[in-house]
Amino acid sequence: MTSTLPSPAKIAAWIALLALVAGGAVHAYGLTYLPFLFPEDACYFNAGNKVTPDSSSGMPVSLVCDGAEIVPGWVNPLLLALAVTVVAATVASVVLALRARARKRRA
Numbered sequence: 146m147t148s149t150l151p152s153p154a155k156i157a158a159w160i161a162l163l164a165l166v167a168g169g170a171v172h173a174y175g176l177t178y179l180p181f182l183f184p185e186d187a188c189y190f191n192a193g194n195k196v197t198p199d200s201s202s203g204m205p206v207s208l209v210c211d212g213a214e215i216v217p218g219w220v221n222p223l224l225l226a227l228a229v230t231v232v233a234a235t236v237a238s239v240v241l242a243l244r245a246r247a248r249k250r251r252a
Contacts, residue, residue: 154241161234168227175206175220191215 151159179201180187188210189195199209206224208215 152241152245154238154245157234157238157241161231161238164227164230164234168224168231171220171223171227172206175216175224176203178206178208178216179203180208188215 178187178191180198184197184201185195187201187208188198191208192210192213192215194211196210199212201208205221206216207221
């Protein structure tokens, strides 16, 4: 009985896809802190102050109310780590697929 494992290139591609989906979810979570229709409500619901935000941005995800950052500190480092994972796994997948293809041609 032989088990057929996926190729290393497919594993790397799946890792890239999972990191991409996770990055999208983390970014969407971070965006829930940002003001949309009523900016003062973003500070009220997230920090308890009914004031207009000092600043906000979508990338890096940031909302500053009364000088304090409201978006959790782990959001942006995790986004960076997931982005690096996506790029590295994609490059690894392409390199592994090309090496496997070259090996098949030689064999």
